[in-house]
Amino acid sequence: MGKILRVNMSDRVARLEELPEKYSLLGGRALTSQIVFDEVPPDCNPLGPFNKLVIAPGLLSGTTAPSSGRLSVGGKSPLTGGIKEANAGGVTSQKLASLGIKAVIIEGRPSTDDWYLVKVSAAGADLIPANDLAGKGTYEVTTVLLERYGKEVGIITIGPAGEMLMATAGVTNNDNDGNSSRYAGRGGLGAVMGSKHVKAIVVDTVEHFGARVKDVEQFRAAARIFTECLRKHPITGNGLAAYGTDILMNIVNEIGALPTRNFHSGHFDQAREVSGEKLAEVAVARGGKATHSCMPGCVMHCSNIYPMPDGKVCAPIEYETAWALGPNLENANLDIVAKLNYICNDVGLDTIETGCTLGVLMDAGVLPFGDGEAAVKVLEEVGKATPLGRIIGSGSVCAGKVFGITHVPAAKGQGMPGYDPRACKGNGVTYATSPMGADHTAGYAVTANILRSGGYVDPLKSDGQVELSRNLQIATAAIDSTGLCLFVAFAVLDDPEALPAIIAMLNAQYGLQMTAEDVTKLGQQVLRTEREFNRLAGFTGADDSLPEFFVLEEFPPHNTRFDIDAKELSQVFNF
Ligand code: SF4
Structure with a gap:
């Protein structure tokens, strides 16, 4: 049925436990959120000994289901x-799923300042002293550990920002080619890992597809259908597969929803300079890759490898990062975007939050809009732990408080992604109401608001946005539990064969008779659990809101405001 690897850092013991029966049909986000709910006191200090870092592969991870190797990381957020x-x-x-590990729980806190590495393999788990890795960036740590344990191992690690308990530090892991920049970036979970004094987790197996499947033939048949659904969909099989997520840059700009100059405008004249099309052109000309798979078995390969002028490689540059460090700062220099992205990856910061924070600092006059070199200079202060570096690592809300700026694009303390809620109102509903704070992936209404996937809901009007966000948040919570990459949602929304194929894969793997209704119930249950944790942590309905300026300030070029009121927002979780 699978194991839980429990690592107690107070007594420095790593042990494998049998998976409790009640968790047997949970995975990914459903499992991390349930374990956090069951084991973490909601009122605890996120960086104290009572918080736990929970890491879980999805229900389909470790199988040949396409794009099913997403890693969920959970805990109480030091940011929100x-x-x-x-x-x-x-x-x-x-790799964790191939070893039969359903979750890793890191708990407690050592009584000394020593650093550790957790190594897990088919032979069991060990805690290994790792003071030699302390203070190192994620690129160096990953290189050292790949040399030490072999090129085929998986490595989960944090950078200096996580060690320094910065509230926007992420947890990264390596891709197919050993690049260390696949980030569970949001919400400061890197700081939670740092608070446990765990610098890295090495997953020592060559296997990617070793998870047990009960009915192999049924599984293969369903996986074939699902793969075909992804290949024939225009977004997953063509747009994403040709230009990656940054194909969105020109699209979101054209529609007037691209937050520019710290969310003061929805259009950036030079957006094409940091678009997916430009990225592909430059990357290929320099010997990089316009498309790349972050994991074996991905058929959408939205990732990229971008060689920088200094000879280093930034992999990947995603839309959110290109926007946050580009138009949001009025920066049209793709090499500067890459440089800022690289620094974030190395020091271990969330790029979305960093872009929002730099935008706030520019609004405050700490550095000028459009000055990419100045942005690089201040971002380098994070690793040096200067006061300004620590402010940047603490996020946009902190920066707003320190510098007296109220124009801070954040919800529940978390910086906002690259779609303004006044011109993509479905996303605004998600930002306001998601238990995660401002998170585009929690209910990606860009689908129907902008890309016309799964129907069309006018992005500038309030009608239909609550229902759209509700349905997407439920579906997303379920998809995040399977380990499938969220981009499969396009096929699920538009192709009637896609969802039955996912359900058939789950049924074949676990010997179930699951229906579409059960998948919806799973998503609803995840959201209820998360909402209840937040309620016990002190959140109220008032926290399901956006900053005032989104309601008060018109957003050019459409000159719209966010006009979905608290009463309507309260209907999102009416299920
Ligand atoms: S679509 Fe992109 S993010 Fe998703 S699994 Fe493939 S390469 Fe990774």
């Missing part, structure tokens, strides 16, 4: 103060 699940691609989810 609520429950958090962030997930990432890379190879470690498939």
Whole structure:
């Protein structure tokens, strides 16, 4: 049925436990959120000994289901103060699942300042002293550990920002080619890992597809159908597969929803300079890759490998990062975007939050909008732990308080992704109401608001946005539990064969008779659990809101405001 690897850092013991029966049909986000709910006191200090870092492969991870190796990381967030699940691609989810490990729970805190590495293999788990890795960036740590334990291992690690308990530090893991930049970036879970003094987890197996499947033939048949659904969909089989997620740059800009100059405008004249099309052109010309798979078995390969002028490689540059470090700062220099992205990856920071924070600092006059070199200079202060570096590592809300700026694009303390809620109102509903804070992946209404996938809901009007966000948040919570990359949602929304194929794979793997209704119930249950954790942590309905400026300030070029009121927002979880 699978094991839980429990690592107690107070007494420094790592042991494998049998998976409790009640967790047997949970995975990914459903499992991390349930374990956090069951084991973490909601009122605890997120960086204290009572919080836990929970890492879980999805239900389908470790199988040949396409794009199913997302790794969920959960805990109480030091950024939002609520429950958090962030997930990432890379190879470690498939490897953990291949070892039969359903979850890793890191708890307690050592009484000394020593650092440790957790090594897990088919032979068991060990805690290994790792003071030699302390203070090192994620690129160096990953290189050292790949040399030490072999090129095929999976490595989960944090950078100096996580060690320094910065509230926007992420947890990263390596991709197919050993690059260390597949981030569960949001909500500061890297700081939770740092608070446990665990610098890295090495998953020592060459296997990617070793998870047990009960009915192999049925599984293969369903996986074939699902693969075909992804290949023939225009977004998953063509747009994403040709230009990656940054194909969105020109699209979101054209529609007037691209947050520019710290969310003061929805259009950036030079957006094409940091678009997916430009990225592909430059990357290929320099010997990089316009498309790349972050894990074995991905058929959408939305990732990329971008060689920088200094000879280093940034992999990947995603839309959210290109936007946060590009138009949001009025920066049209793709090499500067890559440089900022690289620094974030190495020091271990969430790129979305970092972009929001730099935008706030620019609004405050700490550095000028459009000055990419100045942005690089201040970002380098994070690793040096200067006061300004620590402010940047603490996020946009902190920066707003320190510098007296109220124009801070954040919800529940978390910086906002690259779709303004006044011009993509479905996403605004998700930002306001998600238990995760401002998170585009929690209910990606860009689908129907902008890309016309799964129907069309006018992004500038309030009608239909609550229902859209509700349905997407439920579906997303379920998809995040399977380990499938969220981009499969496009096929699920538009192709009637896709969801039955996912359900058939789950049924074949676990010997179930699951229906579409059961999948909906799973998503609803995950959201209820997360909402209840947040309620016990002190959140109220008032926290399901956006900053005032989104309601008060018109957003050019459409000159719209966010006009979905608290009463309507309260209907999101009416299920
Ligand atoms: S679509 Fe992109 S993010 Fe998703 S699994 Fe494939 S490469 Fe990774």
